[in-house]
Amino acid sequence: MRGDDFVPKRIPEPMKEFEVRPDPDDPRLSVTVPGIDHEGRAVETAVVTERPLTLFLNAREIVTMMTIGDRPDLLAVGYLLNQNMLKGDDEITAVEYEEDISTVVVRTRRQTNFEDKLKKKIQTSGCAQGTVFGDLMEEFDKVALSPSAKVKTSWLYQLTKKINTAPSLYLKAGAIHGCVLAREDKPLLYMEDVGRHNAVDKIAGYMFLNGIAPEDKIFYTTGRLTSEMVIKTVKMRIPVLVSRSGFTAWGVELAKKAGLTLIGRARGKRFVALAGLERIVFDADLGQAEEEDRKHARKGSHADAMD
Amino acid sequence: MRGDDFVPKRIPEPMKEFEVRPDPDDPRLSVTVPGIDHEGRAVETAVVTERPLTLFLNAREIVTMMTIGDRPDLLAVGYLLNQNMLKGDDEITAVEYEEDISTVVVRTRRQTNFEDKLKKKIQTSGCAQGTVFGDLMEEFDKVALSPSAKVKTSWLYQLTKKINTAPSLYLKAGAIHGCVLAREDKPLLYMEDVGRHNAVDKIAGYMFLNGIAPEDKIFYTTGRLTSEMVIKTVKMRIPVLVSRSGFTAWGVELAKKAGLTLIGRARGKRFVALAGLERIVFDADLGQAEEEDRKHARKGSHADAMD
Numbered sequence: 001m002r003g004d005d006f007v008p009k010r011i012p013e014p015m016k017e018f019e020v021r022p023d024p025d026d027p028r029l030s031v032t033v034p035g036i037d038h039e040g041r042a043v044e045t046a047v048v049t050e051r052p053l054t055l056f057l058n059a060r061e062i063v064t065m066m067t068i069g070d071r072p073d074l075l076a077v078g079y080l081l082n083q084n085m086l087k088g089d090d091e092i093t094a095v096e097y098e099e100d101i102s103t104v105v106v107r108t109r110r111q112t113n114f115e116d117k118l119k120k121k122i123q124t125s126g127c128a129q130g131t132v133f134g135d136l137m138e139e140f141d142k143v144a145l146s147p148s149a150k151v152k153t154s155w156l157y158q159l160t161k162k163i164n165t166a167p168s169l170y171l172k173a174g175a176i177h178g179c180v181l182a183r184e185d186k187p188l189l190y191m192e193d194v195g196r197h198n199a200v201d202k203i204a205g206y207m208f209l210n211g212i213a214p215e216d217k218i219f220y221t222t223g224r225l226t227s228e229m230v231i232k233t234v235k236m237r238i239p240v241l242v243s244r245s246g247f248t249a250w251g252v253e254l255a256k257k258a259g260l261t262l263i264g265r266a267r268g269k270r271f272v273a274l275a276g277l278e279r280i281v282f283d284a285d286l287g288q289a290e291e292e293d294r295k296h297a298r299k300g301s302h303a304d305a306m307d
Numbered sequence: 308m309r310g311d312d313f314v315p316k317r318i319p320e321p322m323k324e325f326e327v328r329p330d331p332d333d334p335r336l337s338v339t340v341p342g343i344d345h346e347g348r349a350v351e352t353a354v355v356t357e358r359p360l361t362l363f364l365n366a367r368e369i370v371t372m373m374t375i376g377d378r379p380d381l382l383a384v385g386y387l388l389n390q391n392m393l394k395g396d397d398e399i400t401a402v403e404y405e406e407d408i409s410t411v412v413v414r415t416r417r418q419t420n421f422e423d424k425l426k427k428k429i430q431t432s433g434c435a436q437g438t439v440f441g442d443l444m445e446e447f448d449k450v451a452l453s454p455s456a457k458v459k460t461s462w463l464y465q466l467t468k469k470i471n472t473a474p475s476l477y478l479k480a481g482a483i484h485g486c487v488l489a490r491e492d493k494p495l496l497y498m499e500d501v502g503r504h505n506a507v508d509k510i511a512g513y514m515f516l517n518g519i520a521p522e523d524k525i526f527y528t529t530g531r532l533t534s535e536m537v538i539k540t541v542k543m544r545i546p547v548l549v550s551r552s553g554f555t556a557w558g559v560e561l562a563k564k565a566g567l568t569l570i571g572r573a574r575g576k577r578f579v580a581l582a583g584l585e586r587i588v589f590d591a592d593l594g595q596a597e598e599e600d601r602k603h604a605r606k607g608s609h610a611d612a613m614d
Binding site: 030031033034035036037038039040043045047048049050051052066153173174175194224225226227228245246247248249250251252269270271272273274275277280282286 | 337338340341342343344345346347350352354355356357358359373460480481482501531532533534535552553554555556557558559576577578579580581582584587589593
């Protein structure tokens with residue numbers, strides 16, 4: 001996408017179920033590798049690809065990320081947004097992906113506030129990556145999440161079932177994270193990546209470029225509910241965060257501070273909620289709710305998508 | 308540790324089994340948080356702590372890490388080593404941890420080569436974090452791993468059993484990664500952290516500060532065998548990398564290139580090896596090898612320690 005061609009496609013809401021979903025048959029995203037098993041027998045194993053991608057904001061080199069490489073444009077924009085390097089009012093004029101040199105450049109009409117800060121910082125005491133964190137926390141304190149948003153337990157059970165059974169690179173090759181943007185019981189955007197933070201950032205990039213409203217959405221992730229995950233979700237203004245994994249103490253503390261509903265260890269009919277409890281509506285008939293079956297439980301593969 | 312006090316303790320080899328191991332009873336490392344479960348009942352859940360830690364190399368701010376915070380000194384030194392910011396011949400004069408301001412400063416006798424590069428880089432095109440990657444890959448190409456090292460399947464089965472059943476924060480609270488340095492069937496150093504890369508870096512820091520030889524060691528991790536993990540293991544000169552998780556394609560490619568033995572999906576008696584197959588000795592009696600029992604399998608908690 002270059003210069004004048006850069007007109008983000010606007011997706012009318014409500015989006016349809018699985019508007020974006022994994023494509024496990026894309027030959028660029030996994031390869032079959034020969035090896036041996038525990039008895040010394042020859043086996044062939046599907047493994048997901050992982051590529052370096054160096055991100056530039058205008059003329060400035062920001063970071064080299066390891067990614068599956070399916071949506072460098074969304075990843076680039078989402079990363080910059082979630083790191084506070086790009087603000088909602090920055091106007092993107094181009095996102096240029098150069099596959100042969102593994103780079104993606106996000107261009108803005110004016111120099112961003114972040115570039116300006118980076119310049120000042122470099123003139124004083126060096127690399128500014130460390131200052132990003134302080135900026136993020138400052139903004140975090142000002143966010144107000146939708147107080148009227150609700151999450152029904154019946155939605156949660158439908159959502160996790162649909163996500164676990166949808167064709168995915170996870171089911172094909174394992175060792176990959178998944179993040180899903182959902183509304184009520186409908187998964188809308190399902191992104192996978194070798195890095196969980198990449199899957200989140202791709203959803204953030206998609207939401208920004210397509211003007212998707214966050215207030216009525218639910219964010220689902222396979223990864224742990226760490227401070228990073230909570231900060232990103234709050235930054236995206238999504239009021240409910242759900243994971244099949246566990247919590248960290250600071251993740252819980254930050255979620256309470258921001259009024260984010262934090263639901264973890266969501267597997268089958270079980271879950272634990274540690275913040276924003278007032279949004280949860282217990283409407284599901286637990287007798288009807290299913291335990292996860294073994295095939296889709298991701299159980300046999302704990303940590304298979306760990307980072 | 309400051310100035311003249313900085314005399315790393317030398318651990319005589321062979322180290323004893325679990326020379327360093329998790330301390331799940333350390334009150335600083337986990338807290339109990341109230342919440343509700345899927346039926347709306349009040350529950351209390353143990354969650355691991357997670358703290359920001361800002362790392363300085365001499366006067367230069369490098370990065371803010373999220374860590375459980377048990378060994379900031381080892382984490383700081385290991386991070387700098389594994390990022391190639393500190394070389395084997397740099398002389399560390401102090402590692403200063405200031406708990407109240409969450410910073411750790413690693414001081415060296417002379418300015419490091421990295422600081423020198425950073426200075427040049429900043430004068431030209433900005434933040435130098437991105438150049439670290441190129442440096443790492445350049446060094447990677449020159450490494451030769453021990454050709455005589457072996458790994459017996461009987462060791463693997465003993466190792467994973469000992470690791471899975473050792474008291475740990477994982478068994479207490481979940482949502483945490485573990486890395487283990489082992490020799491034959493003996494786990495020597497078992498470090499846990501909210502970030503898998505932190506657990507690896509703490510082991511690298513320990514090995515450097517105590518002069519531990521890498522050639523006869525095995526590295527075990529709960530995380531995926533990504534390019535980052537392979538690069539770090541090769542950088543540490545350890546010839547065998549084992550994980551209970553899966554692979555990425557680039558991780559496998561890099562392992563082949565470096566001659567690293569790469570064993571994944573190691574659970575119970577099963578595993579898959581995709582590189583360095585010539586080091587594997589199939590000596591275990593598979594009839595005797597046990598499948599993982601449910602309590603220690605980490606199975607119920609896939610992704611519980613995902614990053």
